[in-house]
Amino acid sequence: MDLQKLVDGGALYGPYVVFKEEWWRLGSAMFLHGGMTHFLMNMVSLYLIGRGAEIYFDAKSYMGIYFFSGIIGSLVSLTVHPQSVGVGASGAVFGLFGALAGFFLAHRDKIAPQSKAFMKDFGIIILVNGIFGLAIPSVDMSAHIGGLVVGFVGGFMIQRNAQWFIFYVIAMAAVIFFFYAALPGVYRDIFRP
Template sequence: MKEFSRYKVTYSIIAINSVIYLLSALFSGSIVDMDMHVLVDMGALYGPLTVLKGEWWRLFTAMFLHGGMTHILMNMVSLYIIGRGMEMYFDTKSYLSIYLFSGLLGGLVSLYIHPASVGIGASGAIFGVFGALAGFFIAHRKHLGEHTKAFMKEFTVIIVINLVIGFSIPNVDVSAHVAGTIVGFIGGYLLSKDPKFIGIYSGLMVLLMLAIMAYLPTMYVQTFT
C-alpha cells in the first residue's frame, strides 16, 4: 500500500490499461491477440471515423487500448520503469497533463501521417513521460551535472533503438512516438522550472491540438474523395 501511495499515478494508469485490456480480450475471445473490429468499436483511432465523422473522443480512448499481450506488456513495463521516476520529479497535475497531451497530440500526428490506419496504444503518452524526464535533466543540468550526461546518453540510445525497431517492424507508429517525446520534453522542461507554468503549457497544447483538428478534415476530404 505504501508503494502504491508513492507511485499512485503510474500504478493507476497501469491498472486502468490492464482492466480495459481484459475487457477487450473478453470481447475478442482471446487473451493474446485482440480483434481489430472490437478495438475500433471500443474507441481505437481510425481516421475516417475520428476526423470525417467527428469522433474526436477516440484520441483519448485509443490511449488505453492495445493490440495484444506483447503490446500491452511492453508498454506497461516501460511505464512502470519510467513512470515512477516521473513521480519523483513532478507533481500529479504535471505528470497527468504531460501524459495526456503527449498521447493526444501523438494521436493527432498519427492521424496526419497514417490517415487510413487503426491507431491504438499508450506508447505516445509513455514516450511523452520519457521526454519529460529528458526535459527535467536538461532544465537542471547545471545542478545535476554528471547525472544529466548519463541520462542523456541512455535517452539517446533508447530513442535510436526505438526508431530502428519502429522502422523495421510493421504497424509500429514512430510518428506518435516522436510527437509524444517532443510534447513531453516541452512539458518536462517548463514544469520542472515551475509547476505554475502548467496553465501556459496546457494552453499551448490545446491551441496546437485545435489547429491540427481544424486542418485535418480538409486533408481527409481530399484523401478519401
C-alpha cells in the same frame, strides 16, 4: 487482433475521428492494445519511466504531460497515417520520457551526473526504438515522436518554472485546436470520392 474489433472498441481510426466526429477516440485508443505483448511492453515502459517522472513532477503536471502527449501523439499519427488503425499508450509513455529529458536539460548544471547518465540512456532507447520502428511496420513512430516532443516541451517548461503549467496547458490546447481545425481539410483531400 482483429482490426475491426479494435475500431469497434474505440481504436484511433482517422475517418471515424474526422468524419464521424468521434474525437473521444484520441483518448480511448491509449487504453487499448494490439495484444498481450503490446500491452506488456507499454506497461513495463510506463512503470520504468513513470517511476522516474513521479520523482520530478507533481501529480497535476505528470497527468497533464501524459494525456497531452498521448492525445497529440494520436493527432500526429492521424496526420501521418490517415488510413491506419492505432492503439496503445506509447505516445503518452514517450511523453513522460520526453518530460524527463526536458527536466534534465532545464536543470543540467545542477544535476549533471544524473543528467548525463539519463541522456546517454535516452539516446540508446531512442536508437533501439527507431530500429524496432523501422523493422516492425505496425509500430507508430509518428505517435512516439509526437508524444516525445510534447513531453519534452512540458518537462522543460514546467520544471523551469512550475507556474508555467497553465501556459503549457494553453499551448497544448492550441495545438489540439490546430489539428482539430486542419484535419478535416487534410482528410477531405485524401478521401475525396
